[in-house]
Amino acid sequence: MPLTRPPETSDPRAADLRRMKRVALGCLLASLAGLIVSLVMGAQGLWAWLKAFCEAAAIGGLADWFAVVALFRHPLGLPIPHTALIPQGKHRIADSLAEFVRDNFLHPEVLLEKLQVLNPAERLGQWLREPVNLAQVTGSVRTMAVEALSLLNEQAVRRAIGEFLVARALSWNATGTAASVLDVLTKSGRHQDVLDGALSKLRDYLATPEVRALVAARLVKFASTQWPKAIKLVDTIANVDKMADSLSDKLALQLVEEVQTALSQPDHSVRRQFDAWILEFIERLRQDPEFAREVNAMKDRVVQSDDVRAYLDGVWTEVRATLEQDLRREDSVLMRHLDQSLAALGDRLSRDPSLVQAINEHVLSAAGRMVGSMREGITRHIASTVKAWDDRSLVRQIELSVGRDLQFIRLNGTLVGGVIGLLLYAVTILAQR
Numbered sequence: 001m002p003l004t005r006p007p008e009t010s011d012p013r014a015a016d017l018r019r020m021k022r023v024a025l026g027c028l029l030a031s032l033a034g035l036i037v038s039l040v041m042g043a044q045g046l047w048a049w050l051k052a053f054c055e056a057a058a059i060g061g062l063a064d065w066f067a068v069v070a071l072f073r074h075p076l077g078l079p080i081p082h083t084a085l086i087p088q089g090k091h092r093i094a095d096s097l098a099e100f101v102r103d104n105f106l107h108p109e110v111l112l113e114k115l116q117v118l119n120p121a122e123r124l125g126q127w128l129r130e131p132v133n134l135a136q137v138t139g140s141v142r143t144m145a146v147e148a149l150s151l152l153n154e155q156a157v158r159r160a161i162g163e164f165l166v167a168r169a170l171s172w173n174a175t176g177t178a179a180s181v182l183d184v185l186t187k188s189g190r191h192q193d194v195l196d197g198a199l200s201k202l203r204d205y206l207a208t209p210e211v212r213a214l215v216a217a218r219l220v221k222f223a224s225t226q227w228p229k230a231i232k233l234v235d236t237i238a239n240v241d242k243m244a245d246s247l248s249d250k251l252a253l254q255l256v257e258e259v260q261t262a263l264s265q266p267d268h269s270v271r272r273q274f275d276a277w278i279l280e281f282i283e284r285l286r287q288d289p290e291f292a293r294e295v296n297a298m299k300d301r302v303v304q305s306d307d308v309r310a311y312l313d314g315v316w317t318e319v320r321a322t323l324e325q326d327l328r329r330e331d332s333v334l335m336r337h338l339d340q341s342l343a344a345l346g347d348r349l350s351r352d353p354s355l356v357q358a359i360n361e362h363v364l365s366a367a368g369r370m371v372g373s374m375r376e377g378i379t380r381h382i383a384s385t386v387k388a389w390d391d392r393s394l395v396r397q398i399e400l401s402v403g404r405d406l407q408f409i410r411l412n413g414t415l416v417g418g419v420i421g422l423l424l425y426a427v428t429i430l431a432q433r
Helices: 013-040 048-074 089-103 106-116 122-126 131-152 155-171 174-188 188-204 209-226 228-237 240-264 271-286 289-303 306-328 333-351 355-388 391-432
Strands: none
Touching: 013 048, 013 188, 013 391, 048 391, 089 355, 106 122, 106 131, 106 228, 122 131, 131 306, 131 333, 155 289, 155 306, 174 271, 188 240, 209 228, 271 289, 306 333
């Protein structure tokens, strides 16, 4: 809703204005009374001098009264041309005021010159070197952070965050990202490191007694199922379990040696097959639309599952609780780190002129862009705000600001007019003689 009048408060200037109006009016009435008395007394001798003074004073006082009143309203309510100048010219005054502020306060060169003299980086360094100021900053940040976390704990906000993350995940092209990541890994050879790690784990796994025992048990079970009569016949000659253990040991040893060979030879067939498979997989991710749809559909099902949503909500709850608990402690790790960082910045600003210069340049550049983008908007805001004021309130505010000084004009007009009247009467007397 637009503002229709300036804010009105109990203004002490109103009492000063009323007092000066009474003084100016009293001088005018005194001059009129002196004029009447001098005329009644015949306007001869000293009375003639009184008449000359009071007559000119009354004319000067009335003329200045008319001039002052004509600025704000129609004298005696009469619609005399070129009166009530301020209400009549409100739109022009609003535009002129806005342009004055724009050209004298919001001009980029003026602001940048003042900022350059101010040296904001050096002043920031001096300010940050005061422990009281650091405590004030960290205290304010702590309060705002706790309030922000309390806000984010609301169910609606948490739901909005979850929906935002899910929406972002659904819009994410998983196949394109996967292809790009794999392409980077293959070009730098990092995929071979992954293969080395997998082979090393496989070698260690095959070398364990538990795996050999499991392989032996599986061999016995499989042979007993497939060739039960042959196994019974062999078991009468030699122990099948011991034969299986021996065979599993040799098989595991052979596999371990094969894995070890693959690890030691950069051009091993396993590595070449792995390279070919990776390149084929990347190409399929990029060129096969059906495969890309399947991968993204799988990603969407995972993202939209209740388990993922519950996990995201649980992660946020734990993170928020941890942050809030730390912020509420007197020895908060986050606040201590912030305090140390700000203190280090203040100390460095006092010792590093190049950093001071760099920060000042950034501040001046940002201020220049900001002023350039906001200048016209602020100008229009000032003009539209003043134009929205009603005439009576606008006149009242201006009259309170300058009305007391204008009453001195009335007072001076009365007194100076009287003195000029005396001078003119004296010149007339001298001319007659």
